[in-house]
Amino acid sequence: MDSNFRRRRPAYGFPFLDVQTTAILEEKSRLAQSILQRSGYRRIMPPALDFPETFSVYQGYESFRLRDGLGEDLALRSDVTVQVMKAMGNLFGKDQGIQKIYYALSVYRDIRKNYPSLREIWQIGAENLGEMPEKSMRELLPLATEILRQVFKASYTILLGDIRVLLSLEKFFGERSLRSVVYRRNAPQFKDILAQKMEEKKAQHLSLFLLYPPQSAQEFFSLWEEYRSSFPQELVFQIEGYWQKLHELCAEFPDENIKWEPLLSSPTLYYSGWFFEIYIPTLREPPVRGGEYKELLRKYSEKDLPACGFALDLSSLCGIR
Amino acid sequence: MRSLRLALPKGRLSDEAIAYLQEKGIVAKDFRFDERRLIYQTSQLEILMVRARDVGQYVESQAADLGIVGEDMLQEYGFDVFVALCLPFGYCRLSVAHKKDDKSWLNLPTIRVATKYPKLASRYFFERGLYVQIYELYGSVELAPHTGLCDIIVDLVSTGQTLKAHGLQEEETILHSSARLIINPTSFFFQREAIRSLLDALNSS
Numbered sequence: 001m002d003s004n005f006r007r008r009r010p011a012y013g014f015p016f017l018d019v020q021t022t023a024i025l026e027e028k029s030r031l032a033q034s035i036l037q038r039s040g041y042r043r044i045m046p047p048a049l050d051f052p053e054t055f056s057v058y059q060g061y062e063s064f065r066l067r068d069g070l071g072e073d074l075a076l077r078s079d080v081t082v083q084v085m086k087a088m089g090n091l092f093g094k095d096q097g098i099q100k101i102y103y104a105l106s107v108y109r110d111i112r113k114n115y116p117s118l119r120e121i122w123q124i125g126a127e128n129l130g131e132m133p134e135k136s137m138r139e140l141l142p143l144a145t146e147i148l149r150q151v152f153k154a155s156y157t158i159l160l161g162d163i164r165v166l167l168s169l170e171k172f173f174g175e176r177s178l179r180s181v182v183y184r185r186n187a188p189q190f191k192d193i194l195a196q197k198m199e200e201k202k203a204q205h206l207s208l209f210l211l212y213p214p215q216s217a218q219e220f221f222s223l224w225e226e227y228r229s230s231f232p233q234e235l236v237f238q239i240e241g242y243w244q245k246l247h248e249l250c251a252e253f254p255d256e257n258i259k260w261e262p263l264l265s266s267p268t269l270y271y272s273g274w275f276f277e278i279y280i281p282t283l284r285e286p287p288v289r290g291g292e293y294k295e296l297l298r299k300y301s302e303k304d305l306p307a308c309g310f311a312l313d314l315s316s317l318c319g320i321r
Numbered sequence: 322m323r324s325l326r327l328a329l330p331k332g333r334l335s336d337e338a339i340a341y342l343q344e345k346g347i348v349a350k351d352f353r354f355d356e357r358r359l360i361y362q363t364s365q366l367e368i369l370m371v372r373a374r375d376v377g378q379y380v381e382s383q384a385a386d387l388g389i390v391g392e393d394m395l396q397e398y399g400f401d402v403f404v405a406l407c408l409p410f411g412y413c414r415l416s417v418a419h420k421k422d423d424k425s426w427l428n429l430p431t432i433r434v435a436t437k438y439p440k441l442a443s444r445y446f447f448e449r450g451l452y453v454q455i456y457e458l459y460g461s462v463e464l465a466p467h468t469g470l471c472d473i474i475v476d477l478v479s480t481g482q483t484l485k486a487h488g489l490q491e492e493e494t495i496l497h498s499s500a501r502l503i504i505n506p507t508s509f510f511f512q513r514e515a516i517r518s519l520l521d522a523l524n525s526s
Contacts, residue, residue, distance in 0.1 A: 157510045174499075185509075188501065212405060212520055214514050250411035259510075279510045284383050284401070 017320070020253060024073040025122060031105050031151045032124045032312070039143060041102040041126050046083040048105075049074050056298065058082050058270040076108040080226035081270065082140040082296065084127050089289045089300025097163045099129040104314075120315075127130070133292045136308035137249060137274055138141050144288050144310050146277060152317050154280045157257050160250055161264025162242040169263075172235050173197070182265035198230045204232075208229065217247050218261055228239060249274070270296040276310070287313040325508075325515055326365045328385035330373035333501060337410035338389045342366075345522050359380055365519070377402060377503065386508035387516070391476060392498040397438045403504040411500035415441060417483050417492040419466065421474040426440035428474035436475035445475070445495045464488040 017025065033043070052075040055063045063075040071182025077083065080103055104124045126143060128136040134162060136312055137197065141158065148154045170178045181189045187207045194203035206227050213220050228236050243262060250260040261280055275291035297307040326397060329335040340494075342348040348363050361368040369385055377400035380388040385427070389400075393415050395404065415438060419426055426432055435456045436442045446453040458465060464477045477493065478484060484491060502523065509516050 185403040
């Protein structure tokens with residue numbers, strides 16, 4: 001029998017990082033960490049195990065479940081932000097001030113669809129707790145892009161949106177499926193939802209317009225005039241307010257690769273305000289996601305404090321599939 | 322920048338898709354398929370001919386920027402792609418069918434179902450509280466009830482003539498399907514203007 005065949009990998013195992021891959025990953029991680037450290041971020045190391053409910057409520061990925069000797073259910077870490085908010089929430093109650101922290105570790109996700117696909121994903125993430133969202137975003141977005149540019153020499157496109165636009169529409173239509181429809185930019189399904197409140201033809205044009213908007217904000221706003229009467233005035237003022245702030249935030253960045261998105265959704269449920277995704281041409285999933293998650297911190301904190309952050313998928317950027 | 326790459330399913334759907342693209346002025350009127358070729362270059366598009374169930378995979382994994390695929394395939398396989406347009410062709414329905422005038426299967430404790438759509442079929446029966454055993458087949462599903470492989474089938478029906486010709490009768494429709502234009506998310510964000518003008522052309526009346 002051919003030796004390569006006998007020595008092939010088990011069918012559905014985690015990818016094993018050999019010496020060469022480990023060296024690449026370590027080097028990139030070290031460079032990215034030094035960028036965060038220079039900006040005053042300090043490292044934390046959350047545990048790899050947690051209770052399953054920590055992960056199950058806020059994010060769309062499946063966690064791996066385990067059971068300890070006493071029968072207690074546990075889960076392998078599939079998301080770090082929820083863990084950080086849970087731990088830091090208690091500290092905030094004791095007036096710890098602004099916290100700038102980062103982590104460099106792996107998460108474990110079962111991203112199966114038709115076949116099992118078990119992945120260990122190396123991530124680097126930064127969290128900015130207690131700082132005003134505008135200020136946090138002005139700091140976090142350039143940090144994420146600096147890592148992409150300097151460490152990975154990658155070209156990119158940043159999509160910046162506000163989850164509150166989606167939440168306002170969700171409330172107006174009373175449609176809980178809107179989040180997944182917008183995430184997959186499913187215009188035919190979105191049209192069906194819009195058609196509950198407007199004429200079918202208009203709903204069809206509006207669904208394409210909102211999900212596949214023109215690149216320039218100027219063009220978007222001039223075309224939007226045609227549609228704004230389709231919604232109640234109160235809702236229009238609300239979402240236009242979010243768009244205006246978003247547009248201002250985008251305009252502040254000197255980076256020409258930033259695009260504002262009128263309607264953006266996320267696979268994780270904890271974002272409650274500004275939200276961004278960074279795409280690079282060679283990867284089908286955005287390797288960076290981040291934003292504001294005030295509501296998540298509120299769940300664990302005695303005080304009403306802002307929280308923002310991002311996570312960067314080091315594995316896919318290093319070509320580990 | 323390279324032209325947009327479109328994956329089309331081989332067979333009837335590709336003929337209807339090309340006729341539609343010609344009608345919208347995206348593909349030249351004199352475009353013809355050659356039986357053996359798998360790649361075609363037009364002025365705006367590079368067209369890949371793939372199997373119907375592979376279109377979503379090509380687009381999801383960015384081997385193609387766009388694809389035309391049936392709603393049935395999207396629902397069965399749940400590809401991670403954007404779904405931009407519902408196109409006016411490829412109409413069919415996914416239906417439950419059984420041997421003509423034979424409803425004895427309704428009383429069975431476990432119903433054996435042959436289908437090319439195991440996910441949609443099992444979800445449908447599960448929601449109705451029926452216990453089924455699914456047999457996944459890749460073709461000639463109409464044959465299965467006559468050979469004793471299964472009690473009923475779940476298959477695509479267009480006119481109903483094929484079912485009739487094989488002594489089968491439609492019981493209920495699970496899903497109405499037509500063609501969809503799908504887009505790879507990364508392709509959209511990096512070639513937004515080209516894709517938007519294609520969408521505008523396809524959406525024009």
